[in-house]
Amino acid sequence: MSFELRDRDLLGRIGRLRTKSGEVETPAFMPVINPLLQTLAPRRMREEFGCDIVITNSYIIRKQFGDIPDLNVHELLDYDGVVMTDSGAYQILVYGGVEVTQTEIIEFQKHIGSDIAVILDIPTGWDVPRSDVEYTVEETLRREEAALPLIEDSEALWVGPVQGGRHLDLVARSARLVGEMPYDVHALGSPTEVMERYMYPVLVDMVMTAKLNLPAERPLHLFGAGHPMVFAMSVAMGCDLFDSAAYVLYAKDERYMTVRGTVQLQDLQYLPCSCPVCRGRTADSLKTMPRGERQRLLAEHNLHATMTEMNVVKQSIVEGRLWDLVEARAKGHPQMTAALKRLSTYREHLERGSHGFKGRGVFYYDYHSLAKPEVTRHAKQLINNYGRPEGKTTLLLIPAPPEKPFNTYPGYLRLREGLQPRLGEINVCFAAAPYGVVPESLAETYPLSQYEIAEPLDHETREFTVEKTVEYVKATGHQKVVLVGGGGSFDERLEEALRSFTPSLLVLRPENIWNKETGEQVLSLL
Ligand SMILES: [Zn+2]
Structure with missing residues (x-):
């Protein structure tokens, strides 16, 4: 080969x-x-x-x-x-x-x-x-x-x-x-x-x-x-x-290439680059140079900009952050x-080509990030591999705690203590953007333990999260579904969506979720 x-x-x-x-x-x-x-x-x-x-x-x-x-x-x-x-x-x-x-x-x-x-x-x-x-x-x-x-x-x-x-x-x-x-x-x-x-x-x-x-x-x-x-x-x-x-054709037209698009040299007041051509030169000195010399230097800058970007792309592949770069460059036009x-x-x-484990946190900026392979992969695995655990007839959806991994957050451990007597029949899951459902048993796995999302969520991300949660609830068929709300950014929207096909939905909205009483209140509802 x-x-x-x-x-x-x-x-x-x-x-x-x-x-x-x-x-x-x-x-x-x-x-x-x-x-x-x-x-x-x-x-x-x-x-x-x-x-x-x-x-x-x-x-x-x-x-x-x-x-x-x-x-x-x-x-x-x-x-x-x-x-x-x-x-x-x-x-x-x-x-x-x-x-x-x-x-x-x-x-x-x-x-x-x-x-x-x-x-x-x-x-x-x-x-x-x-x-x-x-x-x-x-x-x-x-x-x-x-x-x-x-x-x-x-x-x-x-x-x-x-x-x-x-x-x-x-x-x-x-x-x-x-x-x-x-x-x-x-x-x-x-x-x-x-x-x-x-x-x-x-x-x-x-x-x-x-x-x-x-x-x-x-x-x-x-x-x-x-x-x-x-x-x-x-x-x-x-x-x-x-x-x-293009590097030389653009130079002949006095065009200066950047990763954010092309600029006419005459429109440049500054040189937004530190290649050997631009370093130590000003836009004015470039503009007033003899034409042949100017176009040769523009071609050199254009080629530097081109070659540098390829290195940026390669480094993004190594870091497993190519999609982040694609999003950033998409702002160019x-x-x-x-x-x-x-x-x-x-x-x-895109998901099929990507590594499952990249060893670093995944960043979600806005709804464009929903196409990241980690989101697609989680949705697929959730439905295919993590159905309803045996014997668990109740689905308990609680908001994502403020710290990761979710299942080791002290407030969650207190809530869980309240559930203890009937934990064998409760499937505890976190409702977390952008994934939808994060089962307690998966909360420490990658990337569910390592990601950051920008709040407040945009409309598309909220809807996507609700949609993925609904998919899971429909696919797993629990006898009872309990939603513990925390005023989270998609909480009410999620209740509305679940209500539409789960008439028996039980909803609890305690003032402070993260204590033992919340767990006990859940049990009293069942
Ligand atoms: Zn340059």
Whole structure:
């Protein structure tokens, strides 16, 4: 296997991709290198920016330098890291065709020593009729099949692209069928325009559809994704590789990249960055510099911002806090927030990728945090594994104590003393946001013993907590249900919801819950 996983969070992972020129840690961003015009020398990119992988275009190289015997792409670029080459598919998208056959461009990529190479797929593009989209998907699949005998003996890793654009059924078909072929890496085509138009929710659907239909163990490349703002979310969806020329294209338009979006240099009064370009410079000194120098420095800043964000993403994976970063980055643009909401609908899939135990507290900020894997996992396990304990015919719901673990809080121990005579028949559970029900026996387990939630709860979190509690009560079918209220933020709403299907609901609202008398009062109700 050329790809080995080291750590994971959500569908994101830290991996090692082995190529014939060395290993690359993923997720990785590869700057697009124009072989004819290098704003930044690739060698410098590796030494000063940490770019261990770059991508260039084999179609352009063949056109310009194809006559040179023994041409080697590493020598041409003067770069000793890993080089991926694209096949000219992008030129098909832009110019409507290329003067090369698939066999020629595959042989050429082998000949120049590419480490990762792409077959000549047909990009779907945007705003094209469905019949055209179908053609790009079927023709790409046909070429992927036809390429197999040509790449069999190759030392390079080969990429099998997925097409289909916004037509999710076609993306699914494309991903499923190419996933059955022996490719090393997959790539999702045509998202550039989606990103340029800020259609991030569409991007979420495209990526998730591709990801869920591809073999999970193979790396996924997101073609043309180079804005640091989208890295956290894209990695959370399982993208491992990214490439873009945005760092230099934006610089030509005098645009300054940040994780919170892009700013026109002329609108900047301060430089919100401490990269080598911005450190010791002011926005004014940058603005008044000669144009060529300014654009080169802007490209350098943009590349620093891009590479730094990838490190932030990787550290978040290690900490098991990638979702927190996704939430933070989603504040960069309303369409990113919309994408976060869209991604939340895939919470079941995100949960499957995550570790069960992260060893640190889980933070809940607002309702966006409800999509965290810990919440999804608890809800699932509660219904599947922790039904009504044998012999316990009464469900007692008490509010979450102010300290964790709930079951060792002194006030709770006093209440429990009052229940002692009939504890054998009472299933004691804490009603706690955002989980809903926390059975006493699970209160010391992770993450129920280690989490923080921002109060007061927002409406969605209150409703979610009530809904999860109701699900548990319905699924467990106790003879009696007792709700001890404490004026908690969803207490009355919970009573109303339980009352609607439990006419015999018993409610107790003592002034101070945390004493023995409360337990005794519960017994007197039964
Ligand atoms: Zn900077």
